[in-house]
Amino acid sequence: EVRLVESGGGLVEPGGSLRLSCAASGFTFSNAWMSWVRQAPGKGLEWVGRIKSKTDGGTTDNAAPVKGRFIISRDDSKNTLYLQMNSLKTEDTAIYYCTTMFDWGQGTLVTVSS
Amino acid sequence: SYELTQPPSVSVSPGQTASITCSGDKLRNRYSSWYQQKPGQSPVLVIYQDTKRPSGIPERFSGSNSENTATLTISGTQAVDEADYYCQAWDSSTWVFGGGTNLIVL
Numbered sequence: 001e002v003r004l005v006e007s008g009g010g011l012v013e014p015g016g017s018l019r020l021s022c023a024a025s026g027f028t029f030s031n032a033w034m035s036w037v038r039q040a041p042g043k044g045l046e047w048v049g050r051i052k053s054k055t056d057g058g059t060t061d062n063a064a065p066v067k068g069r070f071i072i073s074r075d076d077s078k079n080t081l082y083l084q085m086n087s088l089k090t091e092d093t094a095i096y097y098c099t100t101m102f103d104w105g106q107g108t109l110v111t112v113s114s
Numbered sequence: 115s116y117e118l119t120q121p122p123s124v125s126v127s128p129g130q131t132a133s134i135t136c137s138g139d140k141l142r143n144r145y146s147s148w149y150q151q152k153p154g155q156s157p158v159l160v161i162y163q164d165t166k167r168p169s170g171i172p173e174r175f176s177g178s179n180s181e182n183t184a185t186l187t188i189s190g191t192q193a194v195d196e197a198d199y200y201c202q203a204w205d206s207s208t209w210v211f212g213g214g215t216n217l218i219v220l
Contacts, residue, residue, distance in 0.1 A: 035209065037157075045149070045157065045200050047209035061207040064115070097156060101147065102168055104156040 002026040002103040006096060009108030016088050016112075022081040022098030022105055030054065030076040035101065036083050038094035038110075048072075048083070048096070066092075088112045116205035118212035125218045132188040134215045136201030139182060144203040146184035148177060151214075152197045160199075161186060193219050 008020040022034070033056070036048040049062035051072045060072045071084040081098050088110075095107040119137045126132035136146060146164050149157040159168050161177035164184065174189045184203075188195055196219040201212040 037209075037211075044198075044214040045151075045202075045211045047202075047211060050207075050209070063208060099157075101162070102159055104158070106156055 002100075004098050004100070004103055004105035006098055006105045006108040009096065009110045011111045011113065012088055013114050014088060014090055014112055017084070017086045018088065018110060020083040020085070020096055020098075020108055020110070022083075024079045024081065024098075027100075027103075029074075029079040032100050034072075034074065034081045035099050036072060036081075037097045037099055037104075038092075039097070039107075040091075040094040043094075046094070051081070085110070116203070116210050118201055118203060118210055120199075120201060120212040120215045122213070123216040123218060125220060126188075126191045128193060128219055129190055132191045132195070132217055132219075134186045134188075134199050134201075134217065136184040136186075136203075136212050137182055138184075138203060138210075141184055141203060142179055142181050144205070146177065146179050147202045148175075148184075148186045149200045149202065150195075150197045151200065157200065188217075191217075191219055195219060 003025045005023045035050040049072045051060045069087045073082045090112050093112045097107045098105045148161040150160050151157045160171050160175045164179040165177050176187045178185050198214045200214045
């Protein structure tokens with residue numbers, strides 16, 4: 001059974017940083033392209049970014065609103081995906097999901113507020 | 115930037131066919147996917163690569179993609195199908211989501 005479990009969410013002040021983790025199991029994580037998707041309260045889905053598998057180059061792509069502030073990385077030895085979020089803004093408040101597209105985690109809530 | 119447009123809501127009677135559209139420039143040239151999301155739950159992929167159903171998704175869910183419009187069709191709609199539905203497509207190296215459609219079964 002595929003499992004994706006996000007963690008690391010919480011309350012942070014504007015301008016602050018937070019690192020989210022996504023622990024994966026039940027599939028060959030190292031072969032998977034992994035994405036982060038977020039959902040602001042009462043709003044729709046918004047793609048944050050993606051990291052390819054190392055065999056496909058391991059490169060990342062980010063959405064325009066987070067480019068230069070968010071960094072996606074992976075540790076295949078730990079089957080874990082990361083999202084380093086810097087210079088956080090109030091508009092980054094959302095539930096953050098990790099996903100392979102076929103499977104999604106339960107999400108972790110990030111609240112940016114003073 | 116690329117945009118996908120969905121109707122905010124669609125209503126259907128139980129047992130009838132629901133069609134949810136997703137419009138985008140030359141969408142036919144991009145693979146489309148559809149996600150179902152119920153309140154308080156994570157999204158679930160119901161259609162990918164325009165027409166394919168992941169394992170475990172009922173046969174009543176089907177998809178099509180022609181010219182500028184992708185369509186999610188739910189045949190014999192059931193009350194459990196009431197949810198938000200999001201289309202998604204690739205734009206260069208990025209994902210783009212539609213704004214979502216609230217399917218009301220009444």
